Amino acid sequence: MADTExxxxxxxxxxxxxxxxxxxxxxxxxxxxxxxxxxxxEREWExxxxxxxxxxxxxxxxxxPGDFIVHNFHHESVMMVKQKxxxxxxxxxxCMHRGNQLVDTDEGGMDAxxxxxxxxxxxxxxxxxxxxxxxxxxxxxxxxxLRLKQLRCETWGGFIFWSFDQNAKPLLExxxxxxxxxxxxxxxxxxxxxxxxxRVNTNWKFASDNFxxxxxxxxxxxxxxxMIDDHYSTTVFEMYPNGHNRMIEKLQPSSRSPVxxxxxxxxxxxxxxxxxxxxxxxxxxxxxxxxxxxxxxxxGSSRGFHYFDALSDDELTDQMHHTCFPNLTLTATPEGLxxxxxxxxxxxxxxxxFDYWYLVPQVEGATEVATLYGMRPFEEAMHExxxxxxxxxxxxxxxxxxxxxxxxxTQQRGLHSMAYQDCYLSGQETRVRRFHEVINDYLxxxx
Numbered sequence: 001m002a003d004t005e006x007x008x009x010x011x012x013x014x015x016x017x018x019x020x021x022x023x024x025x026x027x028x029x030x031x032x033x034x035x036x037x038x039x040x041x042e043r044e045w046e047x048x049x050x051x052x053x054x055x056x057x058x059x060x061x062x063x064x065p066g067d068f069i070v071h072n073f074h075h076e077s078v079m080m081v082k083q084k085x086x087x088x089x090x091x092x093x094x095c096m097h098r099g100n101q102l103v104d105t106d107e108g109g110m111d112a113x114x115x116x117x118x119x120x121x122x123x124x125x126x127x128x129x130x131x132x133x134x135x136x137x138x139x140x141x142x143x144x145x146l147r148l149k150q151l152r153c154e155t156w157g158g159f160i161f162w163s164f165d166q167n168a169k170p171l172l173e174x175x176x177x178x179x180x181x182x183x184x185x186x187x188x189x190x191x192x193x194x195x196x197x198x199r200v201n202t203n204w205k206f207a208s209d210n211f212x213x214x215x216x217x218x219x220x221x222x223x224x225x226x227m228i229d230d231h232y233s234t235t236v237f238e239m240y241p242n243g244h245n246r247m248i249e250k251l252q253p254s255s256r257s258p259v260x261x262x263x264x265x266x267x268x269x270x271x272x273x274x275x276x277x278x279x280x281x282x283x284x285x286x287x288x289x290x291x292x293x294x295x296x297x298x299x300g301s302s303r304g305f306h307y308f309d310a311l312s313d314d315e316l317t318d319q320m321h322h323t324c325f326p327n328l329t330l331t332a333t334p335e336g337l338x339x340x341x342x343x344x345x346x347x348x349x350x351x352x353x354f355d356y357w358y359l360v361p362q363v364e365g366a367t368e369v370a371t372l373y374g375m376r377p378f379e380e381a382m383h384e385x386x387x388x389x390x391x392x393x394x395x396x397x398x399x400x401x402x403x404x405x406x407x408x409x410t411q412q413r414g415l416h417s418m419a420y421q422d423c424y425l426s427g428q429e430t431r432v433r434r435f436h437e438v439i440n441d442y443l444x445x446x447x
Contacts, residue, residue: 016236016238017177017180017181017238017240017246019176019177019240019241020238020239020240020246021238021239021240021241022239023237023238023239023427023428023430023431023434024239024430024434025430025433025434025437026437027433028433028436028437028440029421029422030422030423030432030433030436031420031421031422032415032416032417032420032421034203034205034436034439035202035203035205035206035349035350035412035415036203036349036350036412036415036416037349038348038349040349041344041349043443044344044439044442044443045074045344047442047443047445048326048439048442048443049073049074049164049344050164050165051163051164051165051168051442051447052163052165052168052174052325052326053152053154053161053162053163053168053171053174053175054071054073054078054161054162054163055159055160055161055328055341056069056071056078056080056090056160056161056162057069057071057080057159057160058158058159058160058192059088059155059158059159059160059188060158060191060192060380061107061380062080062081062082062088062160063082064082064109065082065083065084065086065124066081066082066109066110066111066124067081067082067107067108067109068080068081068082068103068107068108068109068110069106069107069160070093070103070105070106070107071162073343074344074346075346076092076164077092077093077094077101078090078091078092078093078151078162079091079092079093079102079103079113080153080160080162081124082124083124083125084124088153088155088160089124089125089126089150089153090150090151090152090153090160090162091126091148091149091150091151092148092149092151094148094149095115095117095118095120095122096128096146096147096148096149097115097117097118097120097131098117098118100115100116100117100118102114102115102116102122106383110124111124112124112129113148118131118132119131119132120132122148126147126148126150127144127146127147128142128143128144128145128146128147129143129144130143131143151163151164151166152165152166152168154170154171154172155171156171156172156175156179157179157182157187157188158187158188158189158190159187174242175242175244175324176240176242177240177244178244178322178324178330181246181320181322182320182322182330182332184310184311184312184315185307185310185311185315185332185337185361186307186310186361187337187359189361189362190336190337190359190360190361191359191360191361191362191378191379191380192357192358192359192380192381193358193359193360193369193371193376193377193378193379193380193381194356194357194358194371194372194373194376194381195355195357195381195382195383195384196355196356196357196383196384196385197353197354197355197383197384197385197386198353198354198355198356198385198386198387198388198391198405199351199352199353199354199386199387199388200351200352200353200354200388200405200408200409201350201351201388201409201412202350202351202352202405202408202409202411202412203344203349203350203352203412203415204327204342204343204344204352205342205435205436205439206342206352206408206411206412207327207329207340207342207354207404207408208323208325208326208327208329208342208435209432209435210404210407210408211321211323211329211331211340212245212247212323212429212431212432212435213247213428213429213431213432214230214232214235214247214249214428215230215232215426215428215429216407217230217254218230218254218256220400220403220404220407221400221403223266224254224400225253225254225256225257226253226254226257226264226265226266226267227251227252227253227264227266227267227270228249228250228251228252228254228319229249229250229251229252229253229254229255229286230249230254230256231254231255231256232426232427232428233255234249234250234255235247235248235249235250235428236248237428237430237431239431239434242325243325243326243435243438243447244322244323244324244325245322245323245431245434245435246320246321246322246323247321247323247431248314248318248319248320248321249318249319249321250289250317250318251270251289251292251317251318251319252267252285252286252288252289252317253267253285253286255286260285260286261283261284261285261286262282262283262285263278263281263282263285263288264285267285267288270292271288271291271292274292274295274296274299275295275299276288276291276292276295277291289317292316292317293313293314293316293317296308296316296317296334297313297316300316303363304363304364304365304366305363305364306364307361307362308334311334315332315334316334317334318333319331319332319333320332320333323431323435325435325438326435326438326439327341327342327343328340328341329341335360335369335370336358336359336360336361336369337358337359337360338356338357338358339355339356339357339358339359340354340355340356341354341355341357342354342355343355350412354388354405356401358371358372360378362378363378366378372399372400372401388405388409392405392406
């Protein structure tokens with residue numbers, strides 16, 4: 001299909017990363033069985049999930065030595081533990097005696113990890129420090145000899161990452177160039193004010209497909225057209241050697257809108273908040289984007305937005321979507337960082353978990369922040385969990401997550417049809433095919 005996918009026009013004036021590639025694809029078919037076949041899911045597990053870096057949580061969750069968080073993935077459970085020297089280590093959440101899980105809570109704090117089955121006690125560093133009847137072991141006292149199985153664990157931007165692969169490349173090398181692209185933002189000190197997990201009747205790849213293009217926005221999110229330019233001619237599409245991507249959308253009325261020159265109410269609200277003269281931009285609404293950048297640069301610090309000083313002009317307005325292979329999206333806006341993570345169900349590829357986090361920088365004098373769910377306090381959020389069906393019934397249908405995930409469910413049904421054999425993609429959707437080609441590379445042992 002690659003020869004039918006014309007490359008998008010690049011009229012947006014952004015500096016590109018030196019390693020950025022123009023969107024191209026080999027043409028590997030995206031067949032429906034990739035989304036529902038248990039055999040294909042098992043290949044992903046063996047050849048991809050066991051080799052990549054996984055986001056396990058935030059460093060802010062681990063304040064004192066002994067604090068831990070648990071990340072359950074597939075059939076495995078991983079503990080990330082704050083050490084006495086303030087480093088973080090990751091271990092399999094399993095006792096090396098008879099295989100019982102050491103903890104059955106998502107987070108907590110302990111001086112040592114005691115197995116509830118036989119009482120074996122493991123130190124924070126993973127060393128076995130106490131057993132019952134140590135003299136009764138023919139091999140000798142196991143204390144000081146056995147250790148919990150440790151995993152690779154590194155941090156970036158306040159995020160804790162771990163990997164099953166002891167030979168995985170260093171985290172910053174794996175993520176390159178995402179840390180560079182987000183370097184103007186002090187992510188280590190951002191606060192997670194929304195933390196929601198939903199179980200959804202769709203394959204995990206839906207979200208990566210979805211966030212790798214903006215072609216769906218006019219049909220699925222029409223409420224954004226008055227202030228987000230989704231047209232491919234003004235959007236930047238970049239791909240990087242590690243399989244990560246970036247897409248940048250300008251904060252201005254959509255170039256595909258018949259009223260793109262008019263200031264619609266949502267755009268007007270944003271401009272008025274920063275004292276931009278609406279009358280001066282009637283009939284040329286898109287040009288108000290630069291005026292908004294100037295206003296935020298001039299007024300930001302005086303209004304408590306001190307972090308604006310570190311942002312580029314484009315970062316003061318535009319949406320920067322970073323899709324990190326394979327299952328993490330970091331969407332940076334002037335207000336904060338939207339994080340989307342999907343993970344496969346351990347037993348059924350037709351199901352997955354969808355995580356949404358919203359992280360924000362501190363604004364001087366502010367005690368609340370605007371979110372998808374109204375005003376939330378400037379403090380670490382409690383974890384909210386549930387099924388998408390219940391979420392959809394309770395949430396405002398204008399919520400973009402509900403709009404996206406409802407399509408995920410109906411697409412998952414359609415992908416089972418014998419009528420579907422491959423995508424027929426536009427140029428602006430090329431990164432969708434490239435995403436699947438990177439998966440294929442892992443499955444073939446080429447990455």
